[in-house]
Amino acid sequence: MTLPIRDDLRGLTAYGAPQLDVPVRLNTNENSYPVPDAVVEALGKALQAELRDLNRYPDRDAVALRTDLAAYLGHDLTTDQVWAANGSNEIQQQLLQAFAGPGRIALGFTPAYSMHPLLAVGTGTAWVDGYRAADFGLTAAHAVEQIERHRPDLVFLCSPNNPTGTALDPAVVTAVLDAAPGMVVVDEAYAEFARAGTPSALGVLPGNQRLVVTRTMSKAFGFAGGRLGYLAADPAVVDAVQLVRLPYHLSSLTQAAARAALAHRDALLATVEAIKEQRDRIVSVLRERGMRVADSDANFVLFQTQPDQKKSWRALLDRGVLVRDVGLPGWLRVTAGTPAETDAFLSSMESL
Secondary structure (H helix, E strand, O other), X not given: OOOOOOHHHOOOOOOOOOOOOOOEEOOOOOOOOOOOHHHHHHHHHHHHHHHOOOOOOOOOOOHHHHHHHHHHHOOOOOHHHEEEEOHHHHXXXXXXXXXXXXXXXXXXXXXXXXXXXHHHHHOOOEEEEOOOOOOOOOOHHHHHHHHHHHOOOEEEEEOOOOOOOOOOOHHHHHXXXXXXXXXEEEEOOOHHHOOOOOOOHHHHOOOOOOEEEEEEOOOOOOOHHHOOEEEEEOHHXXXXXXXXXXXXXXXXXXXXXXXXXXXXXXHHHHHHHHHHHHHHHHHHHHHHOOOOEOOOXXXXXXXXXXXXXXXXXXXXXXXXXXXXXOOXXXXXXXXXXXXXXXXXXXXXXXXX
């Protein structure tokens, strides 16, 4: 018998990148550097301290963690302006549950983070694609035109954008805020990797109650296995998402580990500059070889390959290098990893 699944979910494929056992894994934008020994020890102590009280529920509102996150972000943010969840995906899902849903519209501009439309579908929100230009750019004029046409209840922007890697012109965020009738969510999952002088949307939070900036500890912090995402917004937004969050959604262990990681942020973020060097190296070498490469403010690079990118993806995999096919005809995305991983990728590309 056919399961009575929702009609709008029939035929869809779950989100996910291949998890293959290969020598060089550069397909999911993880931080390739392992957690330093000193931080491992601190995380172990933090988790140990929680174990005896696992018979009790965690702090439902994660106040201590939110206080630490606010201090990390700066911009004079306070605890009541920050909210945390199991990855930025859950944060964005909660935002859709609170401000979108059945009978409402979410607007995005692809190619962008592929989870945004899936989260919209999952929450019963109608998804509208405003698209980007052929060069993957997004201008304020185009964004405003799409907003005026569709009148969305929630707009997703990515800066730096995934999978292209480029940061948004601040004028785009400002124009979207002025034009949008509903919420504006700026996904800044890769903000720590942005090139010098690249502004964050956090700078325009004051006075913009409908603006939300989402971040994650998965990338720059190398905390992907810890699953910790968060947002910064007006306190009223934090109050709203608490209406839809599950009870005790962040475990005591997650909160403790995230706080320990934040306390050792200098050690964890020490790899950011090294990763940026490898990113810029990939861009430079591929361009020297005559390839089209998108400018990147993230920890990955989008590059053009043969028209059938699946053949290039398979050829790299045959050489032990796993990159990401994001579904853009003729383009692939590679994570900037360690120098040795970059060597392997560039050598494999040269052999192609």
